[in-house]
Amino acid sequence: MSKYSLPLYQSIAKELIQEIESGTYRRGEFLPTEAKLCKKYHVSRVTVRQAIKILVDEGYVVKTQGSGTRVIFSQHLKILERSSKIIPFSKEMELIGKNSSSKIKTLELINSNKQLSKELELELHSPVFFYERILYGDDYPYCFEQGYMPVKYFPDFNLDVLLTSKMYYIETIRKIIVVYSHQIVQAILADDKLHKNLLVPLNSPLLDVTHITYNDHNRPIMKTSVIFDSNIYEANFIKYKS
Structure with missing residues (x-):
């Protein structure tokens, strides 16, 4: 993970945001589980949770009890939000x-x-x-x-x-x-x-x-x-x- 110049959780959040905005994860779909993200990025659950918190705070996802992390981002909604x-x-x-x-x-x-x-x-x-x-x-x-x-x-x-x-x-x-x-x-x-x-x-x-x-x-x-x-x-x- 030495390729990241940002803190690990910020780098992971940035990559996930790019994937959401590009359509890899679409509105209504769920992100991979914490365990899968830990394995993908070779980091701890604490780091993954910090990254997910950024996505939640910025309006890209919501955490649903017992279901996982669901994408709520929409390019159309983002355009409307930017107007105000x-x-x-x-x-x-x-x-x-x-x-x-x-x-x-x-x-x-x-x-x-x-x-x-x-x-x-x-x-x-x-x-x-x-x-x-x-x-x-x-x-x-x-x-x-x-x-x-x-x-x-x-x-x-x-x-x-x-x-x-x-x-x-x-x-x-x-x-x-x-x-x-x-x-x-x-x-x-x-x-x-x-x-x-x-x-x-x-x-x-x-x-x-x-x-x-x-x-x-x-x-x-x-x-x-x-x-x-x-x-x-x-x-x-x-x-x-x-």
């Missing part, structure tokens, strides 16, 4: 084994125009923090992000937030509960700015995913636009929240 949840970019990179980082291009205080005021339910000319940053995975530019953070919700928004975790700041520091986001997806062509920041050819096709994020009072709290090459990166991180 958000995961931070840093977590998305962690899940694929990459180190995340960001580079701030712009951070300034602006006044909301008519469109932004309507989208975020603000009074016209309300103060809003506007930023632009590049999101990296292992030093490769995955996304170009533009965001609007109203001062009424984020009075102490700053560079440190953008260089670390925006979601941590929102939920832990500002104590705002993020519930869902409304998304608009459009295809665009790379202009000179995107060409230089994302290292893509001029006029190459990109996706621009704009989303308005809502709190638990159903109020829009921020607007973010994420631009990326879908051949390199998927937009899962803007659909989940950890």
Whole structure:
């Protein structure tokens, strides 16, 4: 088992998840028994149970008394679930084994125009923090992000937030509960700015995913636009929240 760089139980969980998502184990079917998994991976029952717990916690299986471990994962349900949840970019990179980082291009205080005021339910000319940053995975530019953070919700928004975790700041520091986001997806062509920041050819096709994020009072709290090459990166991180 020396081939695993992760802890054994995490490596086993990862492999089982891949098999479930690929259809080796389909919804409604049962995973092999603990004894068979122990034999397959040459590990103890404790290790197998730790791996199964990850699958249970992530919604792939349920344990049924006297029957075993049943698969409840569905690609269709997963797509529906992704439409209402958000995961931070840093977590998305962690899940694929990459180190995340960001580079701030712009951070300034602006006044909301008519469109932004309507989208975020603000009074016209309300103060809003506007930023632009590049999101990296292992030093490769995955996304170009533009965001609007109203001062009424984020009075102490700053560079440190953008260089670390925006979601941590929102939920832990500002104590705002993020519930869902409304998304608009459009295809665009790379202009000179995107060409230089994302290292893509001029006029190459990109996706621009704009989303308005809502709190638990159903109020829009921020607007973010994420631009990326879908051949390199998927937009899962803007659909989940950890």
